[in-house]
Amino acid sequence: MSLTYNDWAEAVRDGELVGLECDDCGNVTGAPKAACTDCGSRSLSRVSLPVEGTVYSETTVAVAPEGLEGGYRVGVVEVGETRVLGRLDDEAEIGDEVEFLDVFEKDGEPAPVFGSK
Amino acid sequence: MTKATVVGVGMTEFGVHERTLPELFADAAFPALDDAGVTQDELDAFYFGNAMSGLSENETHLAPKVATHLGMTDVPFQRFEDACATSANAFKNAVQAVEAGVHDTVLVGGVERCTPETGLDTPEMTRVFASASHRQYEQPAGLTFPGVFALLTKRHMHEYGTTEEQLAEVAVKNHYHGSMNDRAHFGGEKTVEEVLEGPVVADPFRLMDCCPFSDGASAVVVTSDGLGDSFDGEGVDVTGVGHGVDAVPLGDKDSLPETKAARDGAQEAYDEAGVAAGDVDFAEVHDCFTGAEVLATEALGFFEDGEGGPAAAEGRTRLGGEVPVNPSGGLKAKGHPIGATGTAQITEITEQIRGEVGARQVEDARTGVAHNLGGDSGTTVITVMEERA
Numbered sequence: 001m002s003l004t005y006n007d008w009a010e011a012v013r014d015g016e017l018v019g020l021e022c023d024d025c026g027n028v029t030g031a032p033k034a035a036c037t038d039c040g041s042r043s044l045s046r047v048s049l050p051v052e053g054t055v056y057s058e059t060t061v062a063v064a065p066e067g068l069e070g071g072y073r074v075g076v077v078e079v080g081e082t083r084v085l086g087r088l089d090d091e092a093e094i095g096d097e098v099e100f101l102d103v104f105e106k107d108g109e110p111a112p113v114f115g116s117k
Numbered sequence: 118m119t120k121a122t123v124v125g126v127g128m129t130e131f132g133v134h135e136r137t138l139p140e141l142f143a144d145a146a147f148p149a150l151d152d153a154g155v156t157q158d159e160l161d162a163f164y165f166g167n168a169m170s171g172l173s174e175n176e177t178h179l180a181p182k183v184a185t186h187l188g189m190t191d192v193p194f195q196r197f198e199d200a201c202a203t204s205a206n207a208f209k210n211a212v213q214a215v216e217a218g219v220h221d222t223v224l225v226g227g228v229e230r231c232t233p234e235t236g237l238d239t240p241e242m243t244r245v246f247a248s249a250s251h252r253q254y255e256q257p258a259g260l261t262f263p264g265v266f267a268l269l270t271k272r273h274m275h276e277y278g279t280t281e282e283q284l285a286e287v288a289v290k291n292h293y294h295g296s297m298n299d300r301a302h303f304g305g306e307k308t309v310e311e312v313l314e315g316p317v318v319a320d321p322f323r324l325m326d327c328c329p330f331s332d333g334a335s336a337v338v339v340t341s342d343g344l345g346d347s348f349d350g351e352g353v354d355v356t357g358v359g360h361g362v363d364a365v366p367l368g369d370k371d372s373l374p375e376t377k378a379a380r381d382g383a384q385e386a387y388d389e390a391g392v393a394a395g396d397v398d399f400a401e402v403h404d405c406f407t408g409a410e411v412l413a414t415e416a417l418g419f420f421e422d423g424e425g426g427p428a429a430a431e432g433r434t435r436l437g438g439e440v441p442v443n444p445s446g447g448l449k450a451k452g453h454p455i456g457a458t459g460t461a462q463i464t465e466i467t468e469q470i471r472g473e474v475g476a477r478q479v480e481d482a483r484t485g486v487a488h489n490l491g492g493d494s495g496t497t498v499i500t501v502m503e504e505r506a
Contacts, residue, residue: 005253008253009253029368029369030254030368030369031251031253031254031366031368031369037364037369056272056373057268057269057271057272057275057373058268058271059264059267059268059271059319059320059321060317060319060320061259061260061261061263061264061267061319062316062317062318062319062320063239063243063261063263063318063319064240064243064259064261065240065243065244065247065259065261066240066241066243066244067240067244068259072259074258074259074260074264074268075268076268076367076368076373082368082369083367083368083369084254084368085254085255085258085260085366085367085368086258087258087259094271094272094275095275104257104258104259105257106256106257106258106259107257109253109256109257110257111257111258111259
């Protein structure tokens with residue numbers, strides 16, 4: 001079953017993180033794609049990713065791009081067998097447990113927001 | 118084995134240039150042709166790099182415009198874009214085309230204008246650079262390019278204990294090297310304390326951990342091994358080129374501090390050249406941020422994983438150290454006009470091996486490596502160059 005960007009964005013807005021699991025090799029990724037990045041199989045199934053995870057890396061962006069105010073935090077969070085990038089809403093550091101709490105919208109495009117449980 | 122030979126190099130100063138992109142590129146291309154002693158009718162192709170001008174200057178289909186400005190409308194030209202690895206990829210393709218016998222002699226180079234003085238202001242340019250992060254799964258969160266490398270580096274600090282002081286040592290070293298390069302955007306004596314007192318851009322990076330926005334151009338002339346002694350310019354051989362890749366976005370990479378693309382590219386390039394990391398006399402690496410140099414020196418095999426930060430602090434990568442890294446000053450001090458950076462590295466390596474660089478000369482520079490990284494490390498091109506046999 002395919003998973004499009006629009007499916008992913010709709011799920012994020014509904015409080016669900018979705019990804020794809022390869023039917024052939026079992027590789028799980030957190031962003032929609034047309035074929036498995038490990039084995040190239042086009043047979044992929046939509047899976048619901050855990051909403052709780054562990055911070056893999058994080059930073060505070062002080063100098064922001066046009067349209068945003070600096071001082072926000074961005075992190076890569078391990079959720080189950082994969083990782084996703086989102087905003088961090090507090091001082092969570094690498095190794096801390098966080099959960100998917102909210103959605104940040106920039107120009108009508110969502111990003112998941114994680115915070116401490 | 119020699120794949121191709123660089124017989125001419127040229128580059129502008131990196132800094133602020135109130136000139137159009139074609140005008141700026143001519144100031145690198147003509148010196149490269151003159152250095153080689155190659156006339157335009159001896160060129161078979163023009164491989165041109167520019168990363169951002171569609172976004173930053175409303176300028177696309179740039180290769181024919183630049184070629185026309187150079188008076189060179191009768192050879193095939195093509196443009197390459199791979200973010201910061203743009204002109205290294207143009208160079209790789211030129212080397213392979215020459216090696217395969219498709220062309221005899223090719224002009225390769227790149228140009229970019231990134232300074233606020235000649236183009237977009239810092240928030241706008243920060244947005245343009247962020248275009249290399251994933252459009253749907255990274256950009257909406259507000260990820261910037263300092264932010265990308267901060268994520269790679271903070272994970273490295275977590276896994277290995279790399280410190281902000283060690284990162285600052287990279288900046289101090291590269292400013293020192295840049296002080297001996299009259300084409301460098303910045304240079305001079307800086308201290309670790311000065312670096313650590315700078316304003317934060319994206320933690321752990323402060324202002325002097327980051328390369329500047331620069332304008333500039335660079336160009337090289339590539340010819341076949343067989344023609345490598347037939348021009349005026351002293352040839353330096355390209356003996357290995359590796360092109361490593363990784364997934365984008367960051368969440369799809371197996372590891373952030375590993376920089377897999379650089380490791381794969383280095384292995385490919387070393388295997389082609391028949392050299393090992395220990396045979397490398399010096400390197401020009403993609404230090405867009407200080408942390409990126411630490412990761413690069415490990416990925417290239419100069420140091421064990423986790424030892425890149427201590428090695429920088431101990432002076433092992435400084436001129437006079439066991440493997441000088443970025444004798445030009447690197448992106449950090451020399452500057453980083455995106456599409457010009459790859460062939461500027463090739464220029465420095467060529468001039469080092471020829472023994473032409475004066476105060477920043479690496480002693481016994483016979484084998485040099487260029488590491489040019491694109492985007493979030495999704496692309497990395499590694500080139501091995503050696504003294505011509």
